[in-house]
Every structure is written in structure tokens, then in C-alpha cells.
Amino acid sequence: MKDLSIFIDTSTNCHFGLLDEKYQWVEYQKTNERPSLYLHENISKALAKYNLSFSELKNYFIVKGPGSYTGLRFAEGISQFLSWNKKNVLGFYFFELLESLENEKTAWLSNAFKNQFYIHPVGEEGKLYFLKDALVKIQELKNDHYDFFTNDKVKNVAVLGDLNLNFFEDVLKDNSKILFPRIIEMNKNNEIFYFRPLEEEFKK
Secondary structure, eight states, X not given: OOSOEEEEEOSSSEEEEEEXXXXXXXXXXXXXXXXXXXXXXXXXXXXXXXXXXXGGOSOEEEEOOSBOHHHHHHHHHHHHHHHHTTOOEEEXXXXXXXXXXXXXXXXXXXXXXXXXXXXXXXTSOXXXXXXXXXXXXXXXHHHTTOXXXXXXOHHHHGGGOOOOOEEHHHHHHHTHHHHHHHHHHHOOOOOOOBSSOHHHHXXX
16 A cells, blocks of 8 residues: 555654545554554554555654653654655644634643643633633633543543543544645644743753
């Protein structure tokens, strides 16, 4: 099979997938293992089914955030390697794709750790909130009938209350034929999007 593309995300979970020329999934895998222990071997096994090497793929869709340094640094390393080798890297943020959905009012949520939460309503600038302020912002959005999306673990955002969350992993899997062409239309390789500057992330 020719013209396969790959999707890689290590922002919160570790998962990857292969897509055909119509951007339908031909392979999708997810694990709780560390990316460094899982991705290389299992991507190689998946590609072997189609007699392809990693360098022969058409597009490299890589999630660039939002996320923490610990999660994103692995995917960023792959992205940099591919860019140096002149491959077609399409690095995107999850919340950029919310505008491609039918929902008129959507907001992205992530647990940013250190008692902070990242909230990004479409049409506004995303911000970090400490828990008390996050709960106020969430209530405002709920009152305005926003739909909430995340790629986080349920336990990491449960403290924000009953939000009837949409998990973007499921949205991406179910709407791949819409969303991946949208990423191609954006035609960019975003900078990595950490929740905090690194000097703040590692401040003692």
C-alpha cells in the first residue's frame, strides 16, 4: 500500500496510527507505556505489514501540544529529525481542529499539573488557571452552552466537575477524513506548545 501517512501523539497518552491516501485509519495503537519503550518498535512492526520504511511515508502528522515537557519532548525529537531530513512534517495543536467540527461553541481542557488547568475556548486565547479560577471559567462556559474537549485522562480533569467531556482521541478516529485534510490545508509545522516556559516548568 502506497501513500500512507502517520499520526503520532505523546502529549498525554502515547498513540500512533497509519492512514491511507483517503485519510482513513489502517492501523491505530495506544499504550500506557513510555514512548521511548514503545513507539520505535511498534511503528516498525506496523510499517512492515505494508513493506514500508519510516522514511517512505507521505505525511507525518505530529501533535505539538498543548502538553508538558515530559510528554511532548519525545514527539518533538521525532519532528526535528524528520524536518532535518526534509520530510513533510505537519505539526498541529489539538485545539486548532475544534473549529473544523460542527459544534459552534467548543473549548479545550487540559490538566497542566501544578494545580493548574489549561482552558482554550475557540475564538479566545488559551490560558492557564489555578483550580479556583478554572472552576469559575468552566461555569461561565457551561452557562454559555459550550462543549468541552480533552485528550486527558478522566481522573486528571474530574476535579472540574461533571462536564460531559468529549475525548478528542475518539473525535479524531471517527472524523479522520475531515480533520487530517484540514491539517494539510493549514500547511504548517507548529512550534512545540508547552503549558509553561521551561524555566518555569523546572523552577524549584
